[in-house]
Amino acid sequence: MSKAESKTVSLVPAQLWGRLRKTVLALVLPVTLVWLWQLAGTDGAIAGGALPTPDRVWAAWMKWAFGTSTFGLNPYIGTWTQSLWFSAGRVVYGFAIAIAVGVPIGMIIGWSKLASAMIDPTIQWLRPVPITAWLPISIAIFGIRDFGAVFLITIGAFYPIVINTTQGTRDVDKNWIRAALMMGAGQRDVLTRVVLPAALPSIFTGLRIGLGIAWTAVIVSEMVAVKSGLGYVLWDAYYVGRMDIVIADMVSIGLMGFLSDLLIVSIEIWALRWRRLQSFDA
Amino acid sequence: MINFSKVSKVYGGAQGVRALDQVDFSVAEGEFVALLGPSGCGKSTLLNLVAGFEKLTEGEMLFDGQAVSRPGPDRGVVFQEASLLPWLTVWENVVFGPKVQGLMRNEYEPRAHEILKIVGLEAFHKALPVQLSGGMRQRVGIARALVMQPKALLMDEPFGALDAQTRLSMQQLLLEVWQRLKTTVLFVTHDIDEAILLADRVCVMTARPGRITKEIPIDLRRPRSIDDLTNSEFTHFKAQIMTEMRGAHDPH
Numbered sequence: 001m002s003k004a005e006s007k008t009v010s011l012v013p014a015q016l017w018g019r020l021r022k023t024v025l026a027l028v029l030p031v032t033l034v035w036l037w038q039l040a041g042t043d044g045a046i047a048g049g050a051l052p053t054p055d056r057v058w059a060a061w062m063k064w065a066f067g068t069s070t071f072g073l074n075p076y077i078g079t080w081t082q083s084l085w086f087s088a089g090r091v092v093y094g095f096a097i098a099i100a101v102g103v104p105i106g107m108i109i110g111w112s113k114l115a116s117a118m119i120d121p122t123i124q125w126l127r128p129v130p131i132t133a134w135l136p137i138s139i140a141i142f143g144i145r146d147f148g149a150v151f152l153i154t155i156g157a158f159y160p161i162v163i164n165t166t167q168g169t170r171d172v173d174k175n176w177i178r179a180a181l182m183m184g185a186g187q188r189d190v191l192t193r194v195v196l197p198a199a200l201p202s203i204f205t206g207l208r209i210g211l212g213i214a215w216t217a218v219i220v221s222e223m224v225a226v227k228s229g230l231g232y233v234l235w236d237a238y239y240v241g242r243m244d245i246v247i248a249d250m251v252s253i254g255l256m257g258f259l260s261d262l263l264i265v266s267i268e269i270w271a272l273r274w275r276r277l278q279s280f281d282a
Numbered sequence: 283m284i285n286f287s288k289v290s291k292v293y294g295g296a297q298g299v300r301a302l303d304q305v306d307f308s309v310a311e312g313e314f315v316a317l318l319g320p321s322g323c324g325k326s327t328l329l330n331l332v333a334g335f336e337k338l339t340e341g342e343m344l345f346d347g348q349a350v351s352r353p354g355p356d357r358g359v360v361f362q363e364a365s366l367l368p369w370l371t372v373w374e375n376v377v378f379g380p381k382v383q384g385l386m387r388n389e390y391e392p393r394a395h396e397i398l399k400i401v402g403l404e405a406f407h408k409a410l411p412v413q414l415s416g417g418m419r420q421r422v423g424i425a426r427a428l429v430m431q432p433k434a435l436l437m438d439e440p441f442g443a444l445d446a447q448t449r450l451s452m453q454q455l456l457l458e459v460w461q462r463l464k465t466t467v468l469f470v471t472h473d474i475d476e477a478i479l480l481a482d483r484v485c486v487m488t489a490r491p492g493r494i495t496k497e498i499p500i501d502l503r504r505p506r507s508i509d510d511l512t513n514s515e516f517t518h519f520k521a522q523i524m525t526e527m528r529g530a531h532d533p534h
């Protein structure tokens with residue numbers, strides 16, 4: 001215990017300097033890129049002037065986000081939040097279904113040799129079909145409606161979740177399971193109280209990969225199969241030649257992907273705090 | 283309590299490893315038996331059969347008059363590396379058994395507290411296993427087995443991974459606990475001193491084929507303590523067992 005306590009020392013100047021240095025180093029490349037873009041854009045050197053400069057993108061974004069809508073004539077004034085929530089809502093919905101289906105199936109495959117022999121091959125055969133190839137079927141079944149996007153997100157996120165959960169379940173220390181059985185645990189208790197927590201690190205790996213795919217899936221399906229959300233705006237703005245909105249939209253998608261990953265990582269750090277202590281011990 | 287008659291265990295099919303060969307062996311109720319032998323001679327296999335972790339290939343094995351089909355709380359197992367659940371605190375590890383068995387809180391909590399006190403860990407009930415030393419972890423391993431009030435305690439080289447000093451204090455602790463509870467114990471070890479110090483009877487095992495070649499009653503008086511490690515009677519038993527083990531290694 002004294003080990004853990006001795007680690008909580010306040011930041012000494014050297015550490016502070018180290019962090020500052022890291023932040024500065026990380027910023028050099030993006031700042032340079034944006035600066036070059038601004039320069040090139042002003043001179044009309046990029047793509048014959050097709051690309052708006054960063055300052056114009058920023059201005060359009062601010063209007064899109066905070067402008068007051070004028071009788072719905074211009075769809076790019078004050079509608080950003082709405083589009084964002086459409087996409088985010090679909091991601092949450094589809095991702096939740098993928099977890100609810102993927103984690104139990106992954107655990108069953110990892111736990112039972114019979115289930116593995118019966119289910120795993122089918123998953124491996126279906127997996128090479130890219131989510132984009134599911135689009136026509138999705139539209140045929142669900143039409144140009146919300147659930148088409150949710151369906152695609154679920155399929156995309158399902159594979160990494162199920163595969164990592166299976167691996168995590170197979171890797172559980174045999175003696176933990178024996179210990180639980182010895183203490184009178186039934187199969188159910190072993191699965192929920194031993195296998196699930198033990199497989200959690202792998203499951204989180206699957207969740208992070210799955211979430212990235214979920215954002216890809218929502219944008220693709222909104223571009224084709226749904227008439228709202230960031231993906232719809234992306235394609236629509238392109239058609240009417242609003243490249244400033246296109247770029248602002250891209251940055252928004254990236255930001256949402258980044259923030260939702262941060263959320264998962266925070267939950268992971270909280271759920272696996274027993275593991276971080278372990279690294280002190282080593 | 284534990285009865286083996288002509289038990290064999292072959293791993294991995296017909297051409298597999300014959301880990302145990304025609305073993306006859308028994309442990310009486312309340313007896314402390316040490317199973318002594320070199321690494322790979324089948325000690326863990328024998329213990330795992332009693333625990334219900336493995337199934338025997340030939341012969342018959344009874345625990346408390348019944349054939350063993352699966353692990354259960356009547357046989358408390360203490361593993362070599364403790365094998366605590368690392369995401370649970372000391373307290374949660376100890377009450378895991380009673381909890382999954384659906385016992386009432388007021389039934390097991392006083393007992394869990396008492397046992398944590400016996401193994402000297404009541405101050406650490408909120409700690410996680412990784413925050414404990416190897417010896418403390420093994421005390422939790424013993425506590426979670428004892429809290430189930432098992433008919434027998436099965437211990438597989440429980441102190442084998444500890445440093446010499448910690449091992450001595452754990453042996454002392456186990457002697458005191460046993461003196462108090464008088465549970466049946468099957469204790470696997472490769473340490474001659476440990477076997478003599480703890481056990482009422484030492485069973486010497488040899489490998490290829492895995493057999494028990496000699497059983498030596500240790501009638502050192504109880505209660506014992508680690509001070510007995512240096513007395514002359516102890517040395518006498520040690521000499522006897524060493525001769526026995528040497529004989530088993532190069533037969534003439």
Ligand SMILES: Nc1ncnc2c1ncn2[C@@H]1O[C@H](COP(=O)(O)OP(=O)(O)O)[C@@H](O)[C@H]1O
Binds near residue numbers: 293319324
């Ligand atoms: N699960 C297993 N599969 C195949 N062989 C095994 C298995 N467990 C043990 N063995 C073999 O059986 C023999 C006895 O092993 P074990 O009971 O672990 O010995 P000990 O505990 O005395 O070191 C060894 O030769 C070992 O390699």
Ligand SMILES: [Mg+2]
Binds near residue numbers: 322325326327438439
């Ligand atoms: Mg062993």
